[in-house]
Amino acid sequence: MKVNGNEMAITLRRGANLTALPFCNETLRQVNDFYTLPSTVDKKKPAVYIRNKSQIEGCFVSRLSFENISELFEILSNHIQDDDSELFDLLVNRKTEKDAYRNLRALSFELRGNNGAAFYLRVNVTETRKSFIDVWEYSIPDIRFNPDEKTFLFDGHNIFYVKNGKASTIPLVYRFELNGRLEDTKIYRLNIYFPFTDEFFPKNITIERFVIPVSVASGIYLELNDLKPLSDETNADCADAVLCKQGFNVTGLIKLIIKTRTQYREIEV
Numbered sequence: 001m002k003v004n005g006n007e008m009a010i011t012l013r014r015g016a017n018l019t020a021l022p023f024c025n026e027t028l029r030q031v032n033d034f035y036t037l038p039s040t041v042d043k044k045k046p047a048v049y050i051r052n053k054s055q056i057e058g059c060f061v062s063r064l065s066f067e068n069i070s071e072l073f074e075i076l077s078n079h080i081q082d083d084d085s086e087l088f089d090l091l092v093n094r095k096t097e098k099d100a101y102r103n104l105r106a107l108s109f110e111l112r113g114n115n116g117a118a119f120y121l122r123v124n125v126t127e128t129r130k131s132f133i134d135v136w137e138y139s140i141p142d143i144r145f146n147p148d149e150k151t152f153l154f155d156g157h158n159i160f161y162v163k164n165g166k167a168s169t170i171p172l173v174y175r176f177e178l179n180g181r182l183e184d185t186k187i188y189r190l191n192i193y194f195p196f197t198d199e200f201f202p203k204n205i206t207i208e209r210f211v212i213p214v215s216v217a218s219g220i221y222l223e224l225n226d227l228k229p230l231s232d233e234t235n236a237d238c239a240d241a242v243l244c245k246q247g248f249n250v251t252g253l254i255k256l257i258i259k260t261r262t263q264y265r266e267i268e269v
Helices: 069-077
Strands: 009-014 017-021 023-026 029-037 048-063 088-093 098-114 120-135 159-163 166-170 175-181 187-195 207-215 220-232 243-250 254-259 264-268
Touching (some): 069 254
Antiparallel strands (some): 009 017, 088 098, 098 120, 187 243, 207 220, 220 243, 254 264
């Protein structure tokens, strides 16, 4: 991605694995907390600002591709608060500066997709007791995302679900949003947007399994289990199709399934 005419890059590192991300946006920064010693009455000694603490925070946004999807979902999976064995680094090349944010953990995420457009994953990060900002080591290559590598597009015509033990497909989902909070109490919420039809309307019934095809050709699917209905925001004031928005709490497992000729892998979020 070019920002102000310069090519920017962001790299995810887990252990020895380096994964170039198709750069979309990032807000990684070190936030400092100061306290003030006021100046003396005669102003001979000016006010002094003393840094009390600092914290790494922010987020990054990436599209999904075959090369990066498993690494991205692994950092969502490894979020045990007291386990520092699966922390990750983000290496950011802003052209004018190259920073390495060490030993981070995913705090929350949002995965969204519009029909016919790319999947976007936003990950909010937080620091751990081992986190720090470092310079980019010369031994680490400055890898770039291959522009010839295709990122996955959301196909809203192939949504599969199971309700009351019966498997069906939704004619069209033109947008979905999956939000997750990865703290001590994990919370996942799914919003789907679709035109009302006689063939599908979720009403207030639990959906046992909801499958989003990430890439049918590559055998990659996102499976959500035990969806409890939250809200129905159907908009009937339309000149054409009735537009529906349905919210669900995801109370069961969320799994990324990769099924190819050479491997079968499940990553639980």
